[in-house]
Amino acid sequence: MPFRKILSISLILAVFSAGPFARASDPKISELSRKKVGELHYPQVQFVDLKNGMRVYLLEDHDLPILQMYAYVRGGGLQDPPDRVGLASLLGGLLRTGGTQKKSVDQIDRILEDHGASLETAGGNEYASASLKCLSPHTEIFLPLFFEILRSPRFDPEKVELARLRKIEALRRVNDNAQRIASQEFPKLLYGDSNPYARVPTVESLNKIKREDLQEFHRRFYGPDRVILAVSGDFKKDDLIRQIEAATEGWPKAPEALPSVPPVKKEWEGGVYGVMKKGAQSTLMVGHFGEKRFNPDKFALILMNFILGGDIFSSRLGEEVRSNRGLAYSIYSHFGLESDYGLFYAAAQTRSAATGEVIGLIAREIRSFHDGDGFTEASLNFAKESILNQLVSDWEPPFNYVKERARLYFYGYPEDYFLTYRTKLGAVTLDDVKTVAKKYLFPDRLKILVVGDLDTVNGQLKKFGEMKKIPLKEF
Numbered sequence: 331m332p333f334r335k336i337l338s339i340s341l342i343l344a345v346f347s348a349g350p351f352a353r354a355s356d357p358k359i360s361e362l363s364r365k366k367v368g369e370l371h372y373p374q375v376q377f378v379d380l381k382n383g384m385r386v387y388l389l390e391d392h393d394l395p396i397l398q399m400y401a402y403v404r405g406g407g408l409q410d411p412p413d414r415v416g417l418a419s420l421l422g423g424l425l426r427t428g429g430t431q432k433k434s435v436d437q438i439d440r441i442l443e444d445h446g447a448s449l450e451t452a453g454g455n456e457y458a459s460a461s462l463k464c465l466s467p468h469t470e471i472f473l474p475l476f477f478e479i480l481r482s483p484r485f486d487p488e489k490v491e492l493a494r495l496r497k498i499e500a501l502r503r504v505n506d507n508a509q510r511i512a513s514q515e516f517p518k519l520l521y522g523d524s525n526p527y528a529r530v531p532t533v534e535s536l537n538k539i540k541r542e543d544l545q546e547f548h549r550r551f552y553g554p555d556r557v558i559l560a561v562s563g564d565f566k567k568d569d570l571i572r573q574i575e576a577a578t579e580g581w582p583k584a585p586e587a588l589p590s591v592p593p594v595k596k597e598w599e600g601g602v603y604g605v606m607k608k609g610a611q612s613t614l615m616v617g618h619f620g621e622k623r624f625n626p627d628k629f630a631l632i633l634m635n636f637i638l639g640g641d642i643f644s645s646r647l648g649e650e651v652r653s654n655r656g657l658a659y660s661i662y663s664h665f666g667l668e669s670d671y672g673l674f675y676a677a678a679q680t681r682s683a684a685t686g687e688v689i690g691l692i693a694r695e696i697r698s699f700h701d702g703d704g705f706t707e708a709s710l711n712f713a714k715e716s717i718l719n720q721l722v723s724d725w726e727p728p729f730n731y732v733k734e735r736a737r738l739y740f741y742g743y744p745e746d747y748f749l750t751y752r753t754k755l756g757a758v759t760l761d762d763v764k765t766v767a768k769k770y771l772f773p774d775r776l777k778i779l780v781v782g783d784l785d786t787v788n789g790q791l792k793k794f795g796e797m798k799k800i801p802l803k804e805f
Contacts, residue, residue, distance in 0.1 A: 372748055373728055375735050378571055383555025383583055385739065386574060389562045389732040395466045397563035398729045399476060402740045403458040404558075405551030405584075408526045408591045414539050416497060416531030418551075421483075421544050422453020424493050425460065429484035438475070447472055451479065455527070456669065457740065458552075466564035469573065477577040480552065485544050498533050505802055508613040508781040511605055512677070515800055516615040519777045520598055520673060526591055527670065532803070553584035560736035562729040594619075594670040600775040602795045604784045605802060611659075612685040612782030616692045617675030618772050620666035623741060629754050630762040631665050631770060636713040637763070638699055639663025639676055646704055647676060651691050657684045661692075665770075669741070674770070682783050686790025689778060693794075697773035702764045710760055718752060 377387045407418045426449065429435045442449055447464035449472070460480055464472045504510045514530050521528035561570065596619050621631065639662045642648040652658045659679040666672020676696070680688045698704050725731045738747055778794055780787055791797050 373731055375732050376567060377735075377739075377745075378567075380554070380571075380575060380578070382575075382578055382581060383553070384557045384559060384574075384578065385736075386559045386561065386571065387732050387736045387739070388565075388567050388570065389728050390565060390567065391562055391728040392564050395564050397462070397464055397466045397469050397472075397565060398561070399460075399462040399473075400560045400729075400733045400736065401460040401476075401480065402558040402560075402736060403460070403480070403552060404556040404588055404740070405547075406453055406457050407455040409547075409551060409589055410526070410529075411543075412524065412529075413535060414543060415529050415535040417539050417543055417547055418455075418458065419453040419531070420490075420493055420497060420536070420539060421547055422451055422458040424485055424490060424544065425451040425458075425479050425483050427493060428489040429486045430478050431482040431484055432478065433475075434484075435486065435489060438479075441471065441475065445471065449476065449479065469565065469570075473570075473573050474577045477574075477581070480557070481554075481578070481581045483544075483548060485541050487541055490541055490544065494536055494539065497531060497536050501531065501533060501536075505607075508607050508609070508611070509679075511607065511802070512613045512615050512779055512781045515603075515605060515781075516617075516675065516777070516779045517673060519601070519603060519779060520619055521594060525594070527594065527668075550586060551584060551588070554578050554581045555583040556588075558736045558740050560729075560733040562732045591670070596671050598775065598777065600777060600795070602778045602791050602797045603780070603800055604788070604791070604797045605779070605781040605800045606784045607781050607802070608783050610682055610783075612680055612682050612688075612780050612787055614678045614680065614685065614689060614692070614781075615675045615779045616677075616689060616696075616776055617663075617673060618775055618777055620668070620672035620674040621770060622671060623667045623669060625667060627762075627766045627769070628667055630758045630766040631667065632717070633710060633713045633755070633758055634699065634705075634763045634767050634770075635663055635665035635674075636717065637705060637709050638695065640713075640716075646695055646699075647678075647692065650695060651678065651688060655687075655691075657681075657688050657691070661688075682786045685780060685782065685787040686793070689780075689791070689794060693773060693776060696771055696776070699767040700771040700773050702768065705760055705763050705767075707760055710758070710763060714755055714758070717755065721751075 373389055375387055375389045377385060379385050410417045427435055445468050449462050451460045462472055462476045517528035598618060637646060639645050639647040642652055642660055642662060647661050647663060651661050657680050661678040663676040665674045676692045678688055788797060
């Protein structure tokens, strides 16, 4: 789970992280709340379900001679074997860097360089991805290459070992970055170390991964019926569909159903945890479980969190902790709405001597929101208009829009989700926001994680409870 404020269209699925502050008397809020929301224009996206099970979203855009494609492949780190965590991620990168049955990596690199194109792949927790950008006159070159990489990877042994060494080196560097340490350790406090939503690769798990494991994982999880494809650019729909069908002909469907992931039990107790990292700063995460993606209170939760911890200058946390007191270098909140239970947290960076004070302020604001304080019509209207204006900007590039349509389908949203989004967000009332804050914030059961100089901050944390130390893994 990333330790940063995320400002992207994907936050429709979780929470928007740029937001308003709550005082109606604030002239900045009053002025901004009167700004008209930009018009949302919905391009005419089409979709086609191919006989092989692939769904393709298409958006023709003939302004420039460019073709862009993005594939979501069902199957990722959630399906990693417990003793080979990191397998899906390693495989996702090797699709691009490990060659294909017909072409070496060097050959692929030359083709891309000669034509000024880009093609990248990656493995995530819930899905793998592949992206392509090329000039539309070169579609006949790169569309087959795109699917060749997805369906017939070589997994060159030398490239596999190089990718493994790079992953291990990246693990070693985690300990150099307090934010990365916090982002790995906080989910474990809620989900548990071994839960697929929290586990991370280790040197041991990566070293257990063999070329045969990559081949077997690919055989099980990579099939055309697992692919959701988004395409935007200079093409004709019927011509492009014919090319996709030709490039995927003979690609067998996945041989088994996608394994289910054990459900998360939303059970936790509060507590204080620390990771020792010498330095003058502390990195903090304070929170608990969030909710599921299709929770009926979703839109009120988005707005509640927006007001609590959006933009570092104008949110409630930003103003109280950073602007008024100068105690945090950065601070924000996130309310996760995921496939299973996401996480709610406020995150901040501060000097060691202010660690306890900042945690106290965060806890105070969470309690204040839980008790119904901090919300006004001005702050709610500003939140709505800020979110909708952000969408206008995010959806303007055609490729962003069609890519998000494919992503929403991946997560199971109805096709009219975009059309109803504005209405549902606009229908949220002040009472709705207060109700969800009361229902979904738990100020008495906060998990508190501090990454910093524990010798300096331990005395400041005693009022929150006895601190449990989490040892850093040595490499």
